[in-house]
Amino acid sequence: MSFKFEKLIIWQDSMSFAENIFTITLNFPKEELYNLTSQIRRTSNSIALNISEGSILQSNSEFKRLFLGYSIRSIAEVVTCLYKAQNRNYINNYDFENCYNFAYKLMNHIIAFRNKLT
Template identity: 65%
Template sequence: MKFKFEDLIIWQKGMDLGEEMNIIASEFPKEELYNLSSQLRRASDSIALNISEGSILQSGAEYRRFLGYSIRSIAEVVTCLHKARRRKYFSEEVFSKYYKDCFDLMNMTIAFRNKIKD
């Protein structure tokens, strides 16, 4: 027995990204604990949380709204990645890998949202 959203690739990828961002954020300097580290963790966790929360709603319009929240959270993660790269918290290779992951997940989520009807 499982919930329908657990079969969604976007939810699975959102879960993976959240875990990976948690690991990345744990390597930031201590002074970022309540700033960029926290923001990156919350934004990345919000992706899968909104996909799952929206999936239980009765209305397609409401579900699309929650998928929009996930899309915005992905954009927030990308901005956190840019900030961390500028502050030299990780290499360009690490940035490029997670930037691509976010790009792909955003496109998949937008495509999924566009298929949902009222």
């Protein structure tokens, strides 16, 4: 037995993405713990949280319009946090590029999934 969101690739990928972000932020300075570290962790977690929450709705239109939209906006927020982390030299270019590319791919997958919903 499983919840239907567990079968969604976008949910699985967003779970992996958030774990990757968590690992990267372990190296952020302690003075950022309640600022950038907390923000990027919360926004990366909210991607999967919104997908799972919206997937239990009876209405595909509400899932499509609201919850998948929230997930896409959270990805944009994570990307902005990644830029801030890179600008402050908290992450190297390799980690930035990997996270950025994964975020871009995930966003496009969510958009494609949203467009297929009726």
